[in-house]
Amino acid sequence: MKRRLLLFWALLLASSPARAEVRDWVEANRAAILSEYVGLLSIPNVASDTPNIRRNADKLVQMMRTRGLNPRLLEGDGPTVPPAVYGEWLVPGARRTLVLYAHYDGQPVAPEEWRASKPFEPTLRSARFDRGGEVLRLPRPGEPIDPEWRLYGRAAADDKAGVMAILSAVDGLRAQGRRPSFNVKIFFEGEEEAGSPHLAGILSRNKALLASDGWVIFDSPAHPSGAKQVVLGVRGITGADITVYGPNRPLHSGHYGNWAPNPAMSLSRLLASMKDAAGRVAIAGFYDDVTPLSAAERQAVQAVPAADAQLKAELGLAGGEGGGKRLVELIQEPSLNIDGLRSADVGERARNVIPTTATATVDMRLVMGNDQQRQYEKLIAHIRSQGFHVTEAEPSEEERQRNPLLARVVKRGGYNAERTRLEHPLARDVVQAVRAQGATVVLPTMGGSLPLYLLSETLGAPSVSVALWNYDNNQHAEDENLRLGNLWEAIAVVGSIMTMPQPPPATPRQAAPAR
């Protein structure tokens, strides 16, 4: 089996001239690519910042137009909805149509926490900032560029890197006088980090335009070992803000302490009840409903290189949840995580009070088989099982007077997991095209969440995610960054996918012999 695969790869590489050529084009054009990318990263891109989101969209239309990609904006249902930016490269005679996806918006920023750069003043450094990386000026064409250099700025990795890789691969093919092996449609979303509230509307209003045989998504970090990843699914997500109530005004902890119930303590107890000491979720039925992995998928999981020890050392972690299971195994399961806690104040701002409320935000990741509403209801049932009266609205004075334990729980959106089977032609072909560019890990699902269910529900399209950014890119946090080598590789990978072999021509189905 292994020998046959090797032989197959050898043939594939021999038959595919794309590998060396797109790499060559990238190598000759790094300074120009980097310069264009810095310009794109300089435009603030938080989805709620309407004027700047429009500036991003206009810039992308312009970048697509110079590439002959026939761009247009796919508007949401109002001027404050970030538009998607669409482009296409249609190929006469192509037997397949694929949509290449990235998103151009980024996570909100807290500028005061950024140290390596300002969020929207992209800064090149000679290495990771926290490992002594120093500021570099942008290289001129022909000057050497170290693949270990880091470009700091919001969305440098997540996910303007996807935008830049796709557009640069188009450049590479055009420069080489080549064309893709399928009809390429490009879809750049503008509100992914805001939870894609208008994506379904945009998709369903543009069904014909977006008709395809599948989506290839460029929006995730590579494996910590450095290997590229092809990810065939995402976890779903839901979550909740849980607020526990104490006295209706802050009470002096001396005059009323150990008499008045403390909501911070009630919340701590509630949260502690949700997991056992090994990190296993203790909510009744939490692991029910899960669709088991197929044999091939289990095998793919087993084949993922172990990175746990390296990761733990880098993250300053001695312990871990999951009772010794590897990270890659654990993300095949549903999870529960505390995102944050708030009650009165701590440290220098603390006062000796019994707080009036204590709030936790939790998120729950879902896998195939979980239904987001059902999983949320298991959480609610658990909170009730701990003695709490649960409300959705701010509780009334009467509810406070009647319920010793009182929690307001507000749902934080939610959508289900999505997974394309490893045996699907789209999965098989993309895996081959990525493997042709170097070591590749195949994951049945990634740990993160994307609303891919929208694609299958609205468009009936399967999807495959190609994950290429350095895993230590600080996405969603301050000091987000992209390792330049990962951008060069990503462009080569997109080129490889765009020129992967066509599927065999559709043949009429052989009729089953009559019995």
Add this chain to the structure above:
Amino acid sequence: MKRRLLLFWALLLASSPARAEVRDWVEANRAAILSEYVGLLSIPNVASDTPNIRRNADKLVQMMRTRGLNPRLLEGDGPTVPPAVYGEWLVPGARRTLVLYAHYDGQPVAPEEWRASKPFEPTLRSARFDRGGEVLRLPRPGEPIDPEWRLYGRAAADDKAGVMAILSAVDGLRAQGRRPSFNVKIFFEGEEEAGSPHLAGILSRNKALLASDGWVIFDSPAHPSGAKQVVLGVRGITGADITVYGPNRPLHSGHYGNWAPNPAMSLSRLLASMKDAAGRVAIAGFYDDVTPLSAAERQAVQAVPAADAQLKAELGLAGGEGGGKRLVELIQEPSLNIDGLRSADVGERARNVIPTTATATVDMRLVMGNDQQRQYEKLIAHIRSQGFHVTEAEPSEEERQRNPLLARVVKRGGYNAERTRLEHPLARDVVQAVRAQGATVVLPTMGGSLPLYLLSETLGAPSVSVALWNYDNNQHAEDENLRLGNLWEAIAVVGSIMTMPQPPPATPRQAAPAR
């Protein structure tokens, strides 16, 4: 027993002409007292506001001088330290010297939150503002004054009311041609609400001047039932900021959730381990060391009228800690309270991350027998018993790598409880003098903390606190107010204390018979 007490009181009342007389003087002079008090409350009195604090001190010197109290300022170690204002009324032949204490500074104000008055524009209202009380002009002499009227302004209760009651009682006695039964020393502190940082210095520099047989402190609210309170002690206090560590950068909860340990969960589990479901502190030995109440003290606690149901209704509380014990019983015990929680963010600002740290601030109240350092060490031992490695400083990368559970614990000051025994002559005599003025609750300790240990450590003086302000006076918050009836009662109480019977003459100790 009950009959004997009644008989005793009847005799006491019959033998003490002070009760009716000081009351009579107050009744005839209410408008004048009120007018002088409004003048005093008009001077802003936040301890950090040096020019105005000096104006207050000068005003008090002037008020004492007109009363013949031989005033002087007791300065701290610099011009920005609020001085204490000292006065005295020495009585030839007195067999006892007592210091009457109040403080003239008030809590800081947030003027925009005040609705019933501006903080330093005292305003008379016909009832509580939030119950429809309307603004009244100040009454002229002879006009009727309803005891339910409220005077709004910062320090109207806490604690210029103490200052005013003491000085008015002096007026009453002088007007009646009477004199106190002990050497009266008056001590008005100017930075109590700032935590009395210079009090120890002022006391130790004036040991001879302040030599006494005890302090009587007028600085606390009456019992919610309306009864006057004599409080014989305060709880001590210590506390800690507890920070639990997770990954050294915020991690995406999808990619790393249920693998990386979550510090918010570890902290919740730790906090939950500190108390059982009934609110009993589960830290080993937490209730050891406590000096039990004497039979008389237990009896006093039992005699305190129940206010729990009324309080719970007002505070919107259905449950409570302490397994059904009453508030007044619970404050006789050491306590542990969570003051606040912080980890990443919640609600709209939440992100789907595994936070890097989670912090709780806790306070611990101490009773007689507890040593603040020893109690703190029990907390540390408990945290260790839950598997945590405990550091005082920010942990090193090496400590993070080595310890699955890691907590940084920083001590928040601390001092011990203080209590004067109910059997002490000072306590006994003050209780009798207050009881002579109406229903009185005697508490072995209050729930709050004051650094009374300073008095015993620096001056060797016992202390008794007489608590007289309406309990709904909003002290420390906006719309602080004093119910006028409580001021009239307070003046009568101070008069009663100032004229309480002298202790019997000291007799030479009877030698034990030789065996």
